[in-house]
Amino acid sequence: MTAEVIVSGWMDYSPGDRDTMLGHLVELGRLTREEEPGCLDYAMTADPTDERRIRVYERWASQRALDEHFTTAHIKDFRAAVSGLTRVGVSLQAHTVAASRDMR
Template identity: 75%
Template structure:
């Protein structure tokens, strides 16, 4: 069984661009969850304490599923739609998860 992958971190955009970017991320997230069975979770949220920051959380069944995600038509569309938005910072990490358990 392949290790699950978690992508987590943040992206900062100019305050005037953040909500526009967030709208595009919501759209690509809906398309990703609907079309990619390897996607277990895909959430992008505005940070309420920072007008620039978008928090990122993705969970994938494998690295291969994540790699295939970047080759989809909806990611190509997303990249084209967000070309003019100004990102001013980013911190993203990919974690390979060998085991997990329910937290109660």
């Protein structure tokens, strides 16, 4: 069985750039979920208590699926579109999932 990978953390942007970045991330997330079968979840959200922060949560079927994500046309387009935005901090980690259980 292939281990899932979860990417989590945050990215901080200049206050004037955060909402622009979120707009691009919404489109990137839509394309990623629609076009990449190895993407199990992809969510970037504004932190309600910090005007600079975007919270990151991604869930991938495997490390290979995550690696392939970075080679897609929509990632290349996204990177070009946001190249002028100012990121002022970042803390992202990739976690290999050993086991999962339902919490109902």
